[in-house]
Amino acid sequence: MPQPELPEPAHAEVDSMLSRKFGREVANYFAGSPLNRLSFLRTDHPFLSAALKHPSTSFLLFNNMSPLAKDPTQLEYVKLEDVKPLIGEDPYSKSEKQIIEEYNSTITIPQLLFLGLDESKISGFEHDIYHGAPYFAIDVTPKGTIKLKAEKLIEIIKSRGLQFVEGRMHMSLPAPQAAIYAQARALLDWNARNPFCAGCGQPTLSINAGTKRTCPPTDMASITEKGAIDSTIVGEPAKDRPDCVTRKGISNLSFPRTDPTVIMAVLSADSERVLLGRQKRWPPLWYSTLAGFVEPAESVEEAVRREVWEESGVKLGRVVIHSTQPWPYPANLMIGAIGQCIPGGEEIHLKHDPELDDAKWVSMAEVKEALEVGTSGLGEDAGPDYKEGGLRLPPRTAIANRLLTAVTGGFLEEHSHAPKM
Amino acid sequence: MPQPELPEPAHAEVDSMLSRKFGREVANYFAGSPLNRLSFLRTDHPFLSAALKHPSTSFLLFNNMSPLAKDPTQLEYVKLEDVKPLIGEDPYSKSEKQIIEEYNSTITIPQLLFLGLDESKISGFEHDIYHGAPYFAIDVTPKGTIKLKAEKLIEIIKSRGLQFVEGRMHMSLPAPQAAIYAQARALLDWNARNPFCAGCGQPTLSINAGTKRTCPPTDMASITEKGAIDSTIVGEPAKDRPDCVTRKGISNLSFPRTDPTVIMAVLSADSERVLLGRQKRWPPLWYSTLAGFVEPAESVEEAVRREVWEESGVKLGRVVIHSTQPWPYPANLMIGAIGQCIPGGEEIHLKHDPELDDAKWVSMAEVKEALEVGTSGLGEDAGPDYKEGGLRLPPRTAIANRLLTAVTGGFLEEHSHAPKM
Incomplete structure (x- = not known):
């Protein structure tokens, strides 16, 4: 394909x-x-x-x-x-x-x-x-x-x-x-x-051309025993609903949710190796960058360091944001970053958060080769040049691929030159 | 202070x-x-x-x-x-x-x-x-x-x-x-x-040491007429609650929400001026960078260009992410960026989204001076060197200040040198 x-x-x-x-x-x-x-x-x-x-x-x-x-x-x-x-x-x-x-x-x-x-x-x-x-x-x-x-x-x-x-x-x-x-x-x-209001439990209504949900103050339907809802009796006035905090001022509950996530290519302190991880449910030989959700009240840079340490034990210093990707399954914003180990921070420890099946350091050359011959959608076949037993990586449409491409090639070089005059 | x-x-x-x-x-x-x-x-x-x-x-x-x-x-x-x-x-x-x-x-x-x-x-x-x-x-x-x-x-x-x-x-x-x-x-x-489940409208329970809310399948209380809730009858078994989609697999509704926002220092095409805006409720002379929420399914870079155009009419080309700031009012992740106009894209038009009271281009020198003598919390007094009638800007604790400091000084220079050997 x-x-x-x-x-x-x-x-x-x-x-x-x-x-x-x-x-x-x-x-x-x-x-x-x-x-x-x-x-x-x-x-x-x-x-x-x-x-x-x-x-x-x-x-x-x-x-x-x-x-x-x-x-x-x-x-x-x-x-x-x-x-x-x-x-x-x-x-x-x-x-x-x-x-x-x-x-x-x-x-x-x-x-x-x-x-x-x-x-x-x-x-x-x-x-x-x-x-x-x-x-x-x-x-x-x-x-x-x-x-x-x-x-x-x-x-x-x-x-x-x-x-x-x-x-x-x-x-x-x-x-x-x-x-x-x-x-x-x-x-x-x-x-x-989100058919119900998280603030009061009552059903909500889509407004703003599908980009907001409001908790209406009245309902033309009547609430009956056991929470079942009757159809409207024609001519009856709308009934007041219980108070809801979302009707007082602006509430984020009314607006679409987007979950910020971090995904990061991680370099060893000497910049010669890249950290890759694999999830338990992936086919054999499949690896990717590490990733995770940003938590409340942490910066992206902190989230990158926390997730990498929790999942792999590796300790990062400097983190640089590379690019971002909307991901509609269901509502993520993937923030792609490149992080580098502090000297001596490369030791892998999978027992903090046992989420990964494996994490390992891979040479730049091996990552580069896999980007050329071993990428595809999860579970699909790689291209004709792929050699059996070789590393498998995500396709170009995944930001993980773009981050790995960046650290093995373009990105770091692009950013190291003096400005053109 | x-x-x-x-x-x-x-x-x-x-x-x-x-x-x-x-x-x-x-x-x-x-x-x-x-x-x-x-x-x-x-x-x-x-x-x-x-x-x-x-x-x-x-x-x-x-x-x-x-x-x-x-x-x-x-x-x-x-x-x-x-x-x-x-x-x-x-x-x-x-x-x-x-x-x-x-x-x-x-x-x-x-x-x-x-x-x-x-x-x-x-x-x-x-x-x-x-x-x-x-x-x-x-x-x-x-x-x-x-x-x-x-x-x-x-x-x-x-x-x-x-x-x-x-x-x-x-x-x-x-x-x-x-x-x-x-x-x-x-x-x-x-x-x-979020005391109620947005998926089914039933009350939820805090778990995971305060970092998750679950929609329990049973309740020791009994639901009575009109949705009012009785106290538990001692010895009664827990009653089943209606089905909820959040109990089938993992749902983002169970996890804390963080709203990604963009905030950006905007440069003119010739890099000599900075775009500032002011909200209607701010005191006179107060300006800051533009900002807004990231929408579902857009990258950070797209959100920066959309918000700047919607609020000011200004058309941006390249956007670079600078740093990020958690903002707990109530749950934002502020993603700070620097954007630059396309040539001829500087014309200000406030009538798309009439959110701002004013937007204007300010010289680098004026922004630099205001960062030195005219910053403070909103409505607080500036320092002793402030001259009456001068531009007012947010304090060092605001990412807007850090972005403006970056474009008038350190950031661009820092990034323009060749790597040290």
């Missing part, structure tokens, strides 16, 4: 002082979106309504978090006419304020998400000074009161020979499509994963 | 290749914790129990997220005997499994948090190969079934002339204390803010 392309770094060609001093920016897979998110227009329902109805608009559908696609290398978008039976004529005809006032916890509203405008499409939609082809995503997973409509929609879509592709097919998408997929998946997953 | 010290970067003195090529690591305020978190021992109740009871152990108390302190420059810790009336003889005498099995949603368990061991304290606690003085934090906010006990404890503490200091006093703490405070505050706040 051909290696999927990586995104072009934005404006990488610009000969700025930062580019001269730090070299070309590294753009990782799932970044490099062609869309302008126009985040400040997400409460503007006249804008959203007009964008939804424009002929240039595309809808990306997800069923159980699997995207609609032609095949594993190409997403498939549908048109408004296709999704009207599920979402109705115009979900943005009422203001956000009205929708909150009319909230009824017994009615399932299909999850719709505004992704942004592709400004490269000249013949697209125009609004004020903004233009481009609009993109939306919809979660068509059959559930609640939209179960039958969603099942019908999925049936029609499948009858056209299209499919909702499961697994990690998206690692084969062209870079701009992978970024659109990642944005849609991360936000639809966050909405589906 | 004297400027509080900044933390020393860990192992900054090590003359590694990364240090030679990238210079000294920047350590920001709230980072630089002296504690080893030993995250892998948080489920080990015999370890936690022994640590809790050791004579070298310190407890940091919070009331409504305000920490116990002698004065604004010094936290105050208490001993186990002081807190026993609230937390009991040994909250870790039972295993985590037992505690989950005995879960009763009508009983308030005081929120206890293991912070780590201060390994610099030689005479501390020893466990296996680990040693140091243990630190715990406790939320003593009066609430639920512990209201009276907590009020009594607070009364006794206050009678000793101690206080729970509100506001941002902690910006005056010595760096290691600030890091301990930040860790405790971030995690206690997360527990207090």
Whole structure:
């Protein structure tokens, strides 16, 4: 299978002082979106309504978090006419304020998400000074009161020979499509994963074009014995719900969650070897960089040193951040770093946090060779030049690969030259 | 008021290749914790129990997220005997499994948090190969079934002339204390803010020494009409609770949330000016760097370019990450970056996202002078050399100050030399 392309770094060609001093920016897979998110227009329902109805608009559908696609290398978008039976004529005809006032916890509203405008499409939609082809995503997973409509929609879509592709097919998408997929998946997953308010336990409502969940102060449904919920009695006024702290001021509970993680290529004190680790569930010979979640109240640099020590016993000094990668499974921000051992800090000890099956020091030459002949997706075959028994490493679309490529080649050299005059 | 010290970067003195090529690591305020978190021992109740009871152990108390302190420059810790009336003889005498099995949603368990061991304290606690003085934090906010006990404890503490200091006093703490405070505050706040499961709406239970919340499968309390909760009937078996998706495999909902944010010093294409912005609620003449939340599925570099364009209209090319700062209000990870305009991208337009009161380009010389004479906490007076009408900037404890200091001086020079031989 051909290696999927990586995104072009934005404006990488610009000969700025930062580019001269730090070299070309590294753009990782799932970044490099062609869309302008126009985040400040997400409460503007006249804008959203007009964008939804424009002929240039595309809808990306997800069923159980699997995207609609032609095949594993190409997403498939549908048109408004296709999704009207599920979402109705115009979900943005009422203001956000009205929708909150009319909230009824017994009615399932299909999850719709505004992704942004592709400004490269000249013949697209125009609004004020903004233009481009609009993109939306919809979660068509059959559930609640939209179960039958969603099942019908999925049936029609499948009858056209299209499919909702499961697994990690998206690692084969062209870079701009992978970024659109990642944005849609991360936000639809966050909405589906958080139907209740963590502050008060009551059901919540999606607003801000799919990028916020609010805990409405009233409900048109009536709460009955054992927490079961009745359908609305027509004409009844909305009932007040118990107080919730998220209604007083701004709460992070209302906004999407992104979990920062660290992933790091680790050099020995003499810079001649690289630390690699393997997880218990990986196939034999498979190794990668170490990684872990950033904890509350630690810097990225501290998280890198903590994780490396906890997982391998190795003690790091200087840590440098290399590049970052959004990772939509479900909502990580991978912060890639390069760390170097303090002198004598190389001893491996796997018994602090027994998470790894193994960790070992590998020569630069061996890593370099594996990057050339031994990379692929987990469990897939390596290329034809791979020699049996050789080290296996992650593919180019993984930031681990980019970090290892950096320490065995480009990155350190790029950063060691004096600025061009 | 004297400027509080900044933390020393860990192992900054090590003359590694990364240090030679990238210079000294920047350590920001709230980072630089002296504690080893030993995250892998948080489920080990015999370890936690022994640590809790050791004579070298310190407890940091919070009331409504305000920490116990002698004065604004010094936290105050208490001993186990002081807190026993609230937390009991040994909250870790039972295993985590037992505690989950005995879960009763009508009983308030005081929120206890293991912070780590201060390994610099030689005479501390020893466990296996680990040693140091243990630190715990406790939320003593009066609430639920512990209201009276907590009020009594607070009364006794206050009678000793101690206080729970509100506001941002902690910006005056010595760096290691600030890091301990930040860790405790971030995690206690997360527990207090998330009493319910966002997946199913049921109340949750703190486990893993305060670093995880689980949605127990059973409850010793009985659920009655209208969702009100009765006290346990002695001898009754625990009742099954409705299914929850967080009980199937690992869910991020069970773990603390940290919100990645970007904050960036922005240079003009010719590197001669810096972009500054001011928020509407700030005092006159106050400016800082621009900042904003990272959105799902964007890289840090993309978030920097998006936020700068949305808030100021300015168009960035190359972005370089500088350093990071944990920010415990309530749970941010500030990722500091330096960005540079594309040629001609300097035009300011405040009408995309009208969040800022003003944004403007300021000469390097003016920023440099303000960093010398015009910094302080928000609303505080500047130093004696400040000239009326001059630019005001944030203090050294803010990463914004460190970023501006970097672009007007050290950082770019540090990174422009060839490596030492």
